[in-house]
Amino acid sequence: MKWLHLLSASRACMQVTRPVVWLLMFSACLVLIAVGRVAVAEQADESQAWTFDVADGGQQTGRLASLTPAEVGFVTSDGEVRVPAVSIRALEPVVKPAASTASARMWLTDGSVLAGDNLLLEGRELSLEHAGTTLRVPQQAVSKLAWTLEGEPPPASRTAAAAWQSVIPASAESDLIVIRKAADPTPVYQAVPCAILSIDAEHVTVALDDDRIPVKRERVAGLVWLRADEDLDLQGPVVDLVGGRVHAREVRYLLEADSFEMTTAWSQSLVVPAAAVRRIDLAAGRTVSLASLAPEDMQVTPFFAGLAAVDELAVAFEPRLVPAGESGPGGQSGPAIVVMPRTILRWKMPSGVRQLRLTAMAERVPAGGADVVVVVDGRELLRRRLTRDTEAGESVDVDVSGGRRLEVRVDFPETATGGLSGLGHVVLIDPRLEK
Numbered sequence: 001m002k003w004l005h006l007l008s009a010s011r012a013c014m015q016v017t018r019p020v021v022w023l024l025m026f027s028a029c030l031v032l033i034a035v036g037r038v039a040v041a042e043q044a045d046e047s048q049a050w051t052f053d054v055a056d057g058g059q060q061t062g063r064l065a066s067l068t069p070a071e072v073g074f075v076t077s078d079g080e081v082r083v084p085a086v087s088i089r090a091l092e093p094v095v096k097p098a099a100s101t102a103s104a105r106m107w108l109t110d111g112s113v114l115a116g117d118n119l120l121l122e123g124r125e126l127s128l129e130h131a132g133t134t135l136r137v138p139q140q141a142v143s144k145l146a147w148t149l150e151g152e153p154p155p156a157s158r159t160a161a162a163a164w165q166s167v168i169p170a171s172a173e174s175d176l177i178v179i180r181k182a183a184d185p186t187p188v189y190q191a192v193p194c195a196i197l198s199i200d201a202e203h204v205t206v207a208l209d210d211d212r213i214p215v216k217r218e219r220v221a222g223l224v225w226l227r228a229d230e231d232l233d234l235q236g237p238v239v240d241l242v243g244g245r246v247h248a249r250e251v252r253y254l255l256e257a258d259s260f261e262m263t264t265a266w267s268q269s270l271v272v273p274a275a276a277v278r279r280i281d282l283a284a285g286r287t288v289s290l291a292s293l294a295p296e297d298m299q300v301t302p303f304f305a306g307l308a309a310v311d312e313l314a315v316a317f318e319p320r321l322v323p324a325g326e327s328g329p330g331g332q333s334g335p336a337i338v339v340m341p342r343t344i345l346r347w348k349m350p351s352g353v354r355q356l357r358l359t360a361m362a363e364r365v366p367a368g369g370a371d372v373v374v375v376v377d378g379r380e381l382l383r384r385r386l387t388r389d390t391e392a393g394e395s396v397d398v399d400v401s402g403g404r405r406l407e408v409r410v411d412f413p414e415t416a417t418g419g420l421s422g423l424g425h426v427v428l429i430d431p432r433l434e435k
Contacts, residue, residue, distance in 0.1 A: 048063050049094040050063070050092065052088055052090075054083075055087050055088065060081070063075045069085060069236075069252075085282060089434070092278060097131075102116050102148070103148055104148075107145075108142055109140075109141055113244040114130060114135060115243030116243050117129045121196070125138060130242075135272070137266060141266035143227045146164075147217070149180055149221060167189045169191065172193070175194055176191045176193060177204060178191050179191075179219055187221075195208075196225065202216065203216060235247075236248050236284070238280075239260070239281075240277070240278045242278060248263060249263045250262065287432045288350055289335055289430075289431070290345075290431040297344075298344070298345055300340070317340050321337060336427050338427050339410040339426050341410050345407065346407045348404065349400065355397065355400065356406065356432075358429060359429040359430060360384060361393040361429060364388075366424060368413050369385050369388070372384045372394075372410055372426060374409075382396065393429060
């Protein structure tokens with residue numbers, strides 16, 4: 001009988017334990033679900049987070065709440081923050097969308113570049129599929145088109161010049177169609193004067209000698225419209241897209257649509273999804289690039305000064321400009337100014353300038369390094385030592401408010417000895433004055 005009592009007790013214990021086990025299992029499931037939701041929420045927050053470069057050199061990270069020409073609003077863990085737009089230099093998503101592949105590129109007369117697929121010309125308007133939306137551009141705003149033909153490598157960047165541009169005559173008297181005549185072993189192109197009539201999925205139709213001629217798209221490398229050269233003057237933000245770059249006059253964030261609306265020289269309302277935006281440079285319209293501003297004075301006296309007195313050699317020591325889009329020393333992209341030590345560059349500063357910003361990088365400098373010195377109206381404001389170990393570059397950010405003359409000096413250290421030699425140089429990357 002004893003075993004009957006044990007069996008009865010065991011059953012009673014199981015009756016009590018079973019609900020507890022189920023309760024524990026249910027609780028564990030709730031914990032796992034909660035952890036999963038937190039992980040998903042953190043991932044969602046990261047995908048929606050933006051980094052904001054503040055004018056004083058700091059950074060903030062948060063969710064973009066609003067963007068107008070006057071104000072930027074974003075939400076952080078401390079709540080919503082609203083600051084004047086002039087206080088933000090640039091904003092970009094923490095998780096940047098990848099640059100898209102594109103079969104066509106479009107250069108505009110205001111300096112903008114758009115890349116995408118299914119490019120069409122109907123009447124007075126071109127359309128281009130870009131990041132899941134269709135962008136429409138007036139034909140008069142387009143200066144050049146290029147397609148990536150079969151067998152050709154994709155362009156190095158969406159804004160890089162087309163490979164066939166070398167065949168364009170210096171003084172064209174009409175629109176041009178560029179035909180690829182051969183592809184093997186190297187592409188051969190020919191530019192033919194014509195009038196461009198239309199573009200569809202199969203052909204580019206042109207007028208030539210009073211004939212209407214459809215040319216198969218697979219043979220057309222590009223199109224060039226006869227346009228007067230424009231003086232490109234940035235008036236507002238520059239928006240980098242997954243395909244191309246837009247020079248805007250104003251940018252607004254449409255919260256409900258999670259899109260950006262831009263006003264440009266050729267469109268009152270260009271709307272792109274936020275997922276297509278890689279960076280918005282709000283300071284571009286209030287920035288003066290020193291790479292494009294000719295200095296009013298320049299003094300070059302290398303360590304071996306005697307060589308600089310020889311006219312044929314003096315040019316070798318002068319500063320060299322690396323235009324935007326080209327690769328300079330160390331693989332850095334321009335705009336940049338390549339300067340040898342013992343050089344003084346002097347600029348007259350535009351009114352309203354507040355900050356000087358640049359990145360300085362040393363290339364093959366002597367063991368003692370080189371100094372970058374910033375002088376405003378005769379007063380030294382910054383001295384930065386660059387050595388062989390600063391290949392990544394040093395950030396220079398100086399308040400130059402109220403100054404009239406700016407000098408950037410690249411010199412050997414004051415402790416340099418007579419045995420110092422070499423042809424090293426300093427690269428001033430993206431030197432700019434911000435208002």
